[in-house]
Amino acid sequence: MRWMTLSLVLFSVILFSLASTAARAQGLAFVIDSGAAAISVVDVASAREIRRVPVLREPHHMALTPDHRFLLIGDTAGNELIFLDPVSGGVARRIPMPDPYQLQFSPDGKTLVVTELARNRVDIYDAGSYHLRFRLALGSFPSHINFSPDSKTAFVTLQQSNQLVAIATGSGDVRWKIDIGDTPAGVLWLDGRVLVAVMGRDGLAVVNPANGAIERRVATGRGAHNLFLSPDGRTLYVANRVDGTIAVLDPKTLVVQREISLPGGPDDLDFAPDGKLWVTRRFAHSVAVLDPASGKYEIIEVGRSPHGIWLNTHDHLPRAVAGAPAGHS
Template sequence: MASGLAAAQRAPIFVLNSLEADVSVIDAATWREVKRIPTGKEPHHLYMTPDEKSIIVANALADSLTFIDPRTAEVQKTIRGVVDPYHLRFSPDMKWLVTAGNRLHHVDVYKWDGKDLALAKRIPTGKTPSHIYIDTRSTVAYVTMQDSDELVAVDLARQEIRWRIKTGPMPADVFVTPDDKTALVGLTGSDSVEVFDVSGDAPRTVRKIKTGAGAHAFRGAGDQKHVYLSNRVANTISKIDVTTLQVVETYPAPGGPDCMEVLQGGRLLMVTSRWARKLTVIDTQTKQIVKQVKVGKSPHGVWTLDHAARF
């Protein structure tokens, strides 16, 4: 097919079903769900480690993390005693794992030795910590506070808050440009991305980029120049130039678009359709939906080894 949908994709695709406490495994050659992997209670996000050896599911109500092999789709292990992990992120050097305790209003910073986690510090934050992004130097974790409308910077070495700044309504995902100078925050309670200069000792509000109602989650486009943003209420995806900070393309994405993944080559964009129980595949050249795969209730995250280049 011209869209590249039939191109050889060998690694499975993983979609997290938040309301069914499991992960759908999709065969990328046939675009069919081949199995479900049970997880802990109320999983909300899954995440591939920087070394790409594991996909981790954060089980908020089970206080656990489920590690899955991204090649074989087999469970590697479960780590228990991780309190209220809603969102999670490893530092690029994989020395730190940070989790956001969404219900309990804290951020946990863990030391990681390649096998085990050791809690370095539990840090009280604002209301409802939501999404995390860590800079390229593995020094700062940026965390959004969904219900107190803030962006917080956490010093990983010291395990303390460096600064906090007010944002627009209901900040969700956060993306930091590769030069570590600019942070983009999706305002799910609005129709915009808020841009902050984080290059100095104190943050500074730069501008807002109008995208669409329910601005929510980011994913790099694979070309090192653009980032995608899902607009959950508007049912669209915006493509943002990270240099000019402008929307350059908009794609239709029905069913409450949430988390995204870009396949190798950069042409095909996958997005979880949160309210439609589907994984939607978009051809970014034609701006057409080329496939929808039925998954579980409230699909949230999506990851695969056969992805476009990361930032």
């Protein structure tokens, strides 16, 4: 009888472990709660917050290290860079870093660019050693970052100066700096062009990366904040903060195909394996899990003012539009 009981217990434990593995197989979402000084760890399978990792003051954004060992979280007011295990969510270490707002590694994994939004500086670090190579004062409120595919140029928006700047990552020289419109935010290299979401206007500016010429503007909605290319490279999504919408664009033509209503201040987003978009809602202390096909979404409550989001279900995002001619990426 005792053996039977023991067998039942063991069987239950194995079943539970298998079930847990199945749940974990879909991975975790890390959501930065800027106003709650915490990182919400959300189980992707059950769409539930499972725990919170406390940080010091005000984290905003994150980046996966090129070797995929750590998820770096920038705590701006805490002046810390936090190294998180991207699988377990455990804190591995912290290093002092002034005002790390946005942070992004170059495609070749050799350079880390960090913007100090409150201190008006752009820092270029060696990605392996975190040694500061260049510190540049280029304008007010440096914010979002993106790179050319060859990693030689970093593009940074200057939110209060209303400018976009192209920086040579090797020398720290400014290649060009242009006026782009009121409060530029998200920036993305796409198909040989640099796209900038201009928050004080109603859409994107399309910029020639060679000389900084603005080639055209594309209306997507008021308060265009950030833009993301889908993993299959077939869809471009733009989060419009003021209108409370996600605009769906053809990345080849930049024609807006439709708009999905998503109130609550849509900000960053990431892509889940099932094709859904996980979108932070800055003013609604939640993440929306949005089905882009139907426009319907479910809500996951997280901490105050959720900002950056990353799912550990993928390693990286595509940098090329599907079907684009070679050399255009």
